[in-house]
Amino acid sequence: MKGELYILISHRFGDLTNGFENFFGLDEAITKIGGIYGATNWLSLGVSRHRNNKTYELAVKYKLANQMDEGFPFTIVGYNTMDINSELKKAANPELKFTNRLAYTSQLIISRKFSEAISFEVAPIYVHKNLYDDTSEQEDLYLIGAGGRCKLSKRISLNLEYAARLNTTSEFKSPFYNPLAIGFDIETGGHVFQMIFSNSQPMNDVAVFSNTKGKFDFSKGGGIYFGFNMYRVF
Amino acid sequence: MKKIIIALMTIGFATTFISCESNTYAEVATVTNPTYTDNIEPVFRTQCISCHKNDEQFPNLTTYEEVKASVEINPGEGGVLCYIDDPSQCFSSDIMPPTGRMPQTTIDMIKLWKTQGFAN
Numbered sequence: 001m002k003g004e005l006y007i008l009i010s011h012r013f014g015d016l017t018n019g020f021e022n023f024f025g026l027d028e029a030i031t032k033i034g035g036i037y038g039a040t041n042w043l044s045l046g047v048s049r050h051r052n053n054k055t056y057e058l059a060v061k062y063k064l065a066n067q068m069d070e071g072f073p074f075t076i077v078g079y080n081t082m083d084i085n086s087e088l089k090k091a092a093n094p095e096l097k098f099t100n101r102l103a104y105t106s107q108l109i110i111s112r113k114f115s116e117a118i119s120f121e122v123a124p125i126y127v128h129k130n131l132y133d134d135t136s137e138q139e140d141l142y143l144i145g146a147g148g149r150c151k152l153s154k155r156i157s158l159n160l161e162y163a164a165r166l167n168t169t170s171e172f173k174s175p176f177y178n179p180l181a182i183g184f185d186i187e188t189g190g191h192v193f194q195m196i197f198s199n200s201q202p203m204n205d206v207a208v209f210s211n212t213k214g215k216f217d218f219s220k221g222g223g224i225y226f227g228f229n230m231y232r233v234f
Numbered sequence: 235m236k237k238i239i240i241a242l243m244t245i246g247f248a249t250t251f252i253s254c255e256s257n258t259y260a261e262v263a264t265v266t267n268p269t270y271t272d273n274i275e276p277v278f279r280t281q282c283i284s285c286h287k288n289d290e291q292f293p294n295l296t297t298y299e300e301v302k303a304s305v306e307i308n309p310g311e312g313g314v315l316c317y318i319d320d321p322s323q324c325f326s327s328d329i330m331p332p333t334g335r336m337p338q339t340t341i342d343m344i345k346l347w348k349t350q351g352f353a354n
Contacts, residue, residue, distance in 0.1 A: 097257075
């Protein structure tokens with residue numbers, strides 16, 4: 001909403017399937033810290049800093065259409081992020097240009113609230129990297145994402161999110177997996193607290209969509225990361 | 235409102251133009267004679283020593299001697315090259331650094347540094 005500022009702090013712990021070796025991941029937390037500002041009622045701007053690649057992520061989200069009771073059936077939102085990788089070193093990459101540090105995601109999030117308790121969304125997603133490892137990554141990646149939310153009580157909801165990569169071809173064997181996350185939102189007047197299990201430890205959109213490491217498998221090394229997000233509105 | 239839309243469109247177009255030119259790591263990582271001071275130390279400083287210092291995590295990787303000693307170890311017997319490249323060889327499922335595998339070009343540069351005799 002216009003004029004509101006959200007401060008957010010998130011952690012993802014290490015791979016919990018490693019058990020006591022890393023105390024179910026708690027030894028290896030990574031952090032995201034950032035803010036989201038509502039410039040108008042239909043536009044918000046975000047900045048965040050991620051441990052992964054010492055990334056700064058700039059984000060812009062804008063509402064294009066609103067679901068109406070007796071009218072248009074969907075809410076449509078555009079969402080773009082730009083990552084700046086500040087960890088890349090000239091020492092290891094002498095030909096590095098500033099633009100090589102940038103990577104982008106674009107999403108069109110189409111959502112519908114079916115009842116007070118249940119909402120769904122579908123999102124075509126595009127990821128572009130100005131620097132990529134051609135042995136394991138792609139310059140351009142297309143995904144189709146889907147998510148759902150089910151309110152369990154007045155303050156608690158269960159959320160699920162998945163995205164399928166569409167252009168990982170058979171001759172190109174990607175070492176990464178499709179991102180999957182399941183979590184609970186707990187609203188506590190002024191705060192939103194989210195607990196989440198994901199197969200991606202990094203939290204920036206580029207990494208979640210294109211560099212998800214975990215198989216979401218309960219065997220050792222299966223790659224399940226527990227974490228939480230905290231939002232505070234000012 | 236109008237101004238914001240114009241600003242957004244400008245950013246959008248600028249972004250599209252910048253995005254046109256992509257490079258691979260192989261194209262930008264063109265180090266042929268890596269030395270510890272110029273090439274290796276910056277990698278270990280940003281990737282490793284937030285933990286591998288002051289005996290917090292074995293081994294320390296803060297000096298030329300420490301880094302050399304660990305890179306010297308054959309991958310099958312542990313050491314840096316095992317953990318950053320193929321940790322299944324050294325009894326661990328965790329890749330180092332824990333935030334994710336380094337680009338292959340950086341791993342190859344460290345191997346090249348070893349092959350060429352650990353230039354300081």
